[in-house]
Amino acid sequence: MSEETMTAAVLRRHGGPDAVELSRVPVPRPGPGEVLVRVRAAALNNTDLWTREGAYGLPGDPDARAGWRGPMTFPRIQGADVTGTVAAVGEGVAPDVVGRRVLVDPALYDADSDDAHPVGLLGSERDGGFAGFVAVDAVRAHPVDDSPLTDAELATLPTAYGTALGMIERGGVTRGETVVVTGASGGVGLALVQLAAERGADVVAVSSAGKLDAVRSAGARAVVDRGGDLWAAVAGAAPGGVDVVLDVVAGTGVADGVGVLREGGRWVVAGALGGHRIEVDVRRLYLHNRTIVGSSMHTPAHFAALVEIARTGRVRPVVAATYPLADIARAHAELAERRHVGKLVIDEL
CATH class of the missing domain: 3.90.180.10 (Medium-chain alcohol dehydrogenases, catalytic domain)
Known part of the structure; x- marks a missing residue:
């Protein structure tokens, strides 16, 4: 050299x-x-x-x-x-x-x-x-x-897929669990879809119109347009409830969506594209043994x-x-x- x-x-x-x-x-x-x-x-x-x-x-x-x-x-x-x-x-x-x-x-x-x-x-x-x-x-x-x-x-791989794998591991995602991925067309979001599907999770992805097919081809079983009543659409795509939300958006979505989690469900957040301030009714957490987990890389x-x-x-x-x-x-x-x-x-x- x-x-x-x-x-x-x-x-x-x-x-x-x-x-x-x-x-x-x-x-x-x-x-x-x-x-x-x-x-x-x-x-x-x-x-x-x-x-x-x-x-x-x-x-x-x-x-x-x-x-x-x-x-x-x-x-x-x-x-x-x-x-x-x-x-x-x-x-x-x-x-x-x-x-x-x-x-x-x-x-x-x-x-x-x-x-x-x-x-x-x-x-x-x-x-x-x-x-x-x-x-x-x-x-x-x-x-x-x-x-x-x-x-x-x-x-x-290093940052996007490393961050995604860190979220999956910290969220304890296992085969057969139902997982929601927000911001699914971005670098970390698409990595979450691919890695969670490879692990055997049932993936419901949230993305914008025009990108839904690309996200579905990455391994999502269902893809929800982030417009409209988002969490009602998620609940419709996962009627049995959600084990883990893998979230790179945050903002108002955390408070609005925490109710889709099953008893003992986990919400893992590693981004704030939708805003860095949230308000959550903590009763919706402790009464259902739900957790919010921060994950950095x-x-x-x-x-x-x-x-x-x-x-x-x-x-x-x-x-x-x-x-x-x-x-x-x-x-x-x-x-x-x-x-x-x-x-x-x-x-x-």
Whole structure:
């Protein structure tokens, strides 16, 4: 590996698409325990938009500009979702990993255990993969040489499918349970449909008109248009009740929909597309032993399970479109428009 500089999409400040600039920057050097990955594909996520905008707020100041874990430092190379090949290793890493195809776990964890919590993210608290190369902890670069998935398909997995698998695991979803997925045409939503169906759950998906067939083909038994009386339609599609709601929308839907849960039902939330403030009659929770669970990304154990899914190809991710890095601003704009089904991927870096 002889390159000394690379092109990167660099976030200079919070703001609009013009806050991201294509720049020539030094290729990072892998430190002790790290590997340098030549990026082959890197997917976009809503976190890229919200991090750019500083839309996460702070405790006590929900309108403050901040990254998902608090104030950010700039410049920052965005891009959490990386697949590529190992180009070089740092001290303490066996050189025989050079040349291996890898899928990178983008989370920075609070401990070394299998159930550690994510407290940082590539592209937010550390430079990410919208660049020619990225340096990551060697233990987070999982070999996937034998995966039948393309580079673009692999790149869709870490954040969206990792978040989805974390929700499914924290919600205790098991074969035969009835599961409702909100926001089902988005990156995390479609991943929830695919992964829950692969697990053997009976999936009722909520999406917008024009995307219903695509969501149904991903594995949903029934698809409900989010317009109209949504929760009455859900109840009609699941007359026996719902075991788990996997929710990336939140907002008023939580209070309106909690009544569809069976006794002991679980509502898992990992997004706030519909609003971050909710009001719930807690009697509808404790009188029926229902729970609301917050879920942020995945644990190392969840990601290891996701890598196994990638290696076997049991789930085939949906790639809506690919772009060269030079079109990163257009990719941001099209992600914000939400007209697509599946994931947007940068695959020419």
